[in-house]
Amino acid sequence: MPPLSDLDRLWLTETIRLREEHAGPLDDAEACRQARAHADGLAARIEARALWLARRDGLLEAVQRWRQGAWLAALGLALLALLSGALLAWAALGDGQRPVNIFWALGSLLGLHLLTLLGWALGLLFSRNGGGALGNLWLWLSEKLARDARALQLAPALLSLLQQRRLGRWALGLGVHGLWSLAMASALLTLLALLATRRYGFIWETTILGEQAFVGLTQLLGALPALLGLQLPDLQQIRDSGLPGGDLDRARQAWAQWLVGVLLIYGLLPRLTLLLFCLWRWRQGRGQLRLDLQLPGYRLLRERLQPASERLGVSDDAPAALHAPQAGILGASGSGAVLVAIELDPSRHWPPQLAKDIADAGILDSREQRQHLLDQLTRFPPERLAIACDPLRSPDRGTLALLGELSRCAGATRVWLLQAPPGQALDSQRLADWHQALDALPLPHSDTAPLQWLESGHD
Incomplete structure (x- = not known):
């Protein structure tokens, strides 16, 4: 696709505004985070947010x-x-x-x-x-x-x-x-x-x-x-x-x-x-076209996109229609390797023995922890990211959306489906649901620890 002109960018931004005006607010948590990390000034952040949503929604x-x-x-x-x-x-x-x-x-x-x-x-x-x-x-x-x-x-x-x-x-x-x-x-x-x-x-x-x-x-x-x-x-x-x-x-x-x-x-x-x-x-x-920041739709974005008024832990109202989560890759290459786990049972021994070049991002249990890690990865994207998931839990929409967001903050991403703890057995149907959901994202996944891949970039 050819690069977008200034008119195209303004056009897509205005299109997103009209969509939200007629259909209600879009699910834009990741879009706002990316805009805050990569753009300066309210107009530039509104435009960056709109372009991210336009790419996601096929505009x-x-x-x-x-x-x-x-x-x-x-x-x-x-x-x-x-x-x-x-x-x-x-x-x-x-x-x-x-x-x-x-x-x-x-x-x-x-x-x-x-x-x-x-x-x-x-x-x-x-x-x-x-x-x-x-x-x-x-x-x-x-x-x-x-x-x-x-x-x-x-x-x-x-x-x-x-x-x-x-x-x-x-x-x-x-x-x-x-x-x-x-x-x-x-x-x-x-x-x-x-x-x-x-x-x-x-x-x-x-x-x-x-x-x-x-x-x-x-x-x-x-x-x-x-x-x-x-x-x-x-x-x-x-x-x-x-x-x-x-x-x-x-x-x-x-x-x-x-x-x-x-x-x-x-x-x-x-x-x-x-x-x-x-x-x-x-x-x-x-050449004189600019966003009209006095429009109500743009004024409402000021609080979420301006650094002085960022808030943590605030949940927006659910949108009228949910979009399907989707994985991606970082546009520019990052550096380093990161291992993170999502909602592991406390009885599991974590983390495993890691090489000194692999950063441990801990276990994500709360919304604040997720938001903090996403902010960090957006500012300092890793080259390789491994995400450990417990297949004893069901692959709910929130977890899959988080996997998609994390994958878009790294050069390459793999999902590690952990083995069941001693004395427990994995539900074959639930494991099949995980495979189906990860294939749909799509994200590479395995039940083998990707530590060698994290360390060297190959298996």
């Missing part, structure tokens, strides 16, 4: 699937835009069997474009994201194509994050104007292809308007295209095109260049200009 994979869905949605909309532009040009000119009403053609080419441009401008003033229907359609398609229930909060989290700097309108504006630029470019190319391969005549007709209205409108719209050197119809050609039986051949080329110029100036160029403007505003604001 990183959900982001990848959402992005794939977003690209597929964008590709589908781009193809639709290209097809729509070509159809607009075809509808405007027709098959060449009849003269083209120049202003009907102009309305077909630019009417919907101008209406949606006005809608985007109004949305920029009165809407929260300013993306319009196309932007919202893209977000909806991205979520549907992701096909991942964990991606449910990704789009709202992204919009919530971007709203901080009012960047949502510029991000969605990039998509909206990009699609319209494709549509206008497709229409322009199709228009040129049709004008180059077919013979069209151009007319204008009216019942209640005077000739001067069409002459004035034609010259007004043609003023900017004329600056590009395009040929425009003169006054006599405009008048002839409005007369029944007028000479249409003399004005064909002039009307064709006028129509192409108007589409270029009032259709394609405005969209390209707005596309570049949105890109500029997006790049300008993206």
